[in-house]
Amino acid sequence: GGGGGGGGGGGARTNEGGDERAERPDAPFDEWSALDAELARIEGKGRSGRGETPTRETHRRDAPPPAPSHPSRQQREQREHREQHQQQQQQQRRRRPSPPPPPAPKADDDEDPATRAAKMAERAARFANDASTRAEHAASNAASLKSRLGPPTPAPSKAKPDRDRRDEEHGASDAVHEDTRRRAGHALVGTCESMCPDAERVDRERNGEIELFERVDPASPYSSSAQLCVKKFTRVVDNPPPSSIRTVAALDKTCAHLYGLLGGRCDYPDGEVSLLRRSNFLWDRLRSVRQDIGLQGLTAGGWAAARLEEMARFAIAAEYLLCENVATIHEPDGHNSHLHIEQLGKTLTTLSAVYAEDEKNGDENSTEPFPNRAEMTCYSLLLRMDDHGPFRNSASTFLSVLRAAPSRVQRSTEVQFALDARRAYVSGNAPAFFSLVRSKRCSYLQACLLHKYFDAARYKALETINCVMNKSPLPMDAVAAEVLFEESAVVAAEKCEACGLLVAREGESLWLRVKEAAFVEPGVGKAVRRRRERWVDRKAPGIKSA
Numbered sequence: 307g308g309g310g311g312g313g314g315g316g317g318a319r320t321n322e323g324g325d326e327r328a329e330r331p332d333a334p335f336d337e338w339s340a341l342d343a344e345l346a347r348i349e350g351k352g353r354s355g356r357g358e359t360p361t362r363e364t365h366r367r368d369a370p371p372p373a374p375s376h377p378s379r380q381q382r383e384q385r386e387h388r389e390q391h392q393q394q395q396q397q398q399r400r401r402r403p404s405p406p407p408p409p410a411p412k413a414d415d416d417e418d419p420a421t422r423a424a425k426m427a428e429r430a431a432r433f434a435n436d437a438s439t440r441a442e443h444a445a446s447n448a449a450s451l452k453s454r455l456g457p458p459t460p461a462p463s464k465a466k467p468d469r470d471r472r473d474e475e476h477g478a479s480d481a482v483h484e485d486t487r488r489r490a491g492h493a494l495v496g497t498c499e500s501m502c503p504d505a506e507r508v509d510r511e512r513n514g515e516i517e518l519f520e521r522v523d524p525a526s527p528y529s530s531s532a533q534l535c536v537k538k539f540t541r542v543v544d545n546p547p548p549s550s551i552r553t554v555a556a557l558d559k560t561c562a563h564l565y566g567l568l569g570g571r572c573d574y575p576d577g578e579v580s581l582l583r584r585s586n587f588l589w590d591r592l593r594s595v596r597q598d599i600g601l602q603g604l605t606a607g608g609w610a611a612a613r614l615e616e617m618a619r620f621a622i623a624a625e626y627l628l629c630e631n632v633a634t635i636h637e638p639d640g641h642n643s644h645l646h647i648e649q650l651g652k653t654l655t656t657l658s659a660v661y662a663e664d665e666k667n668g669d670e671n672s673t674e675p676f677p678n679r680a681e682m683t684c685y686s687l688l689l690r691m692d693d694h695g696p697f698r699n700s701a702s703t704f705l706s707v708l709r710a711a712p713s714r715v716q717r718s719t720e721v722q723f724a725l726d727a728r729r730a731y732v733s734g735n736a737p738a739f740f741s742l743v744r745s746k747r748c749s750y751l752q753a754c755l756l757h758k759y760f761d762a763a764r765y766k767a768l769e770t771i772n773c774v775m776n777k778s779p780l781p782m783d784a785v786a787a788e789v790l791f792e793e794s795a796v797v798a799a800e801k802c803e804a805c806g807l808l809v810a811r812e813g814e815s816l817w818l819r820v821k822e823a824a825f826v827e828p829g830v831g832k833a834v835r836r837r838r839e840r841w842v843d844r845k846a847p848g849i850k851s852a
Contacts, residue, residue, distance in 0.1 A: 494601055496551030501560045502535040503550045510538070518579065519567055519587055536560060539594040542601070552598050554609065560595055561613060564588050565620070582631050582641055585624045592617050593649060596656070605656060606663045608675065614657040615678050618685060619751060621650040626754035629836040647689075654686045658710060665712065680718035683711045687724040688755040691731060692762065704728070723747050731759060736767035740791040743842075750845040757842060761801075764790045768805050768825065775820045782809070782816035793840060804828040 507530055510516055514527045520536060522529045537552065537560070552560065567584055596617065604610050625646055633640035661679055686707045708716065708725075715721060723742075730739040740763070742748065743756055767789050771780075786798035799809045799816050806826035808819035 494545070494551065494603070495548060496553050496556075496598060496602055497548045498550060498552045499556050500532045501552070501556060501563060502532070502537040503552075504532075506537060506550070507532070507535045510535070517587055518583070536564065536591045537594050537598075539590050539597060542597070546601070551601055552595075554604070557595055557598060557613070560591070561616065564591055565616070568620075581624075582628055585628060585641070588620065589624070589646065589649070592620070596653065600656070605660055607660075611657065611660050611664075611676050611678075614653055614660065615682060618650065618653050618657065618682060621646060621653065622685065622751045622754050625650070626757050626838070626842070629757065630838060632836070651689060654682065654689065657682055658686065658707070662710065679711070680715045680720045683707070683715055683718075684720035684724045684752065685755060687721065688727065688752065691724075691728045692759055719747070720752075723752065727756060731763060734763075734766045734770060736763050736789070736791065739763050748845070750842075750847060753842045753845055757836075757839065760839070761836065764792075764801060765805060765827065768802060768807065772807060772820055772825045777819075777821050779810065779817040779819055782818060785818050 511528055511530055515538075516527045516530045516535070518524060520530045520534045521527065522531055522534065565588075567588065568581075595613070599605060599610060599613065625643065628641035629643075631637075631641045633642050661676055661682075664675055687704060690704050690707060708721070711721065727739065727742055730742055743753055748756070771785075771789055782795040782799050782802075785802070786792040786795045790798045790801060792798045792801075795816055799818075802809050802818055805828055806823055808823045810817040810819055
């Protein structure tokens, strides 16, 4: 009991001391005393948990910790003093200059001269070895490049060719030398002496891509020979090797072999080979020949002009002879007139460039070096007379071809014939147009080119008589002979019906009912298919039909 009272008395004195400190605000705060009091309080709680008698009643809870008091003036001054001291230190660090860089190592002046000379000799030997290695690599690369490019090309000659001597000597060797001078400086020169490079022939034999005309055994597409295989046309993506490009002699041999396939009979197991199959084969292989000519820069001189003129004549004749075998939806393997005319136009354009190049480099007072230029200019004009495959009716294009020809070519009979034919066709004068085509002024190849415009001229004539004639019926025989210039009244009636005109049948006679139906331009599906004309075939100089 006495202990408890003593404890209570002690607690009362502590409270009184605390009250005295609270009454004296100027007394300093003793942090250590407060910490001892807190430790004593915690120890008291621990003794009460172990069953010991606490200094206070068990039914009362400890008072909550006192709220934190506001810092005194002295504490505030101390904190401000510390902050000022930190700011001063930071300013001193900023003002302090950066330490100077360490001095560069000095050369050793005390190095032995013999040692220094040995080091310099070693360094020189190392550089010499590197230089010799680079020189060896450069020589190796130059040798490799030289082997790929082939023999060196002679320097271009600035002297103009002697036209008088060339007119006297027409040998093949002179033409080859002339074209070699023209292409001097061109990087690519072919070295293949056969009609087809060996690498291509072996590859096509392995893949079974040998055409009928190239086979040793007609039934096997896996075997060919150097005397039969002809280089196939492929698009050039990168610079081809010279071994895949044929020389001038090889190109001459190829053209002679290809044109030899057109004449005579071809005895194969399936009978006579059609002209369509032979023409498709020649169309692809001659395109490859023209590609080799362009890659080597041989587009100048008499030799290139002769080769291109042969290709143009073949394309014109084949376009007419195969007009009845045009490819359709039901016959996709037929003659593709659009592509054929496109290649013909490219051939004539290249040929015009050959003529212009020779005229630019030659003497204006000399004789015409190309005797067939007027003929080829006539073909170019007739091809661009109206809508024809990829060509569209353009007077400016027609006039540009005419103006590009020299005056002596413009006055030639061939060019004058082309101008008369275009005048009659554009004016819609069908009688003048067809009478001009039937005359002796028109050659076989000119008639083959104009054959493409026959139906258009006939449709214009039908539209004209349906507008100007009275309603009296016209006998179909008269319409066929005097309006459409057809040899068959049945074919004339088919063309009239394709244009929407009314055709009456009275027994075996056919009559055209004029003005009883409106004229309609026949569409693709209603147009009558083209066919060969008998009076055009009569102009052919002993051609062998397929």
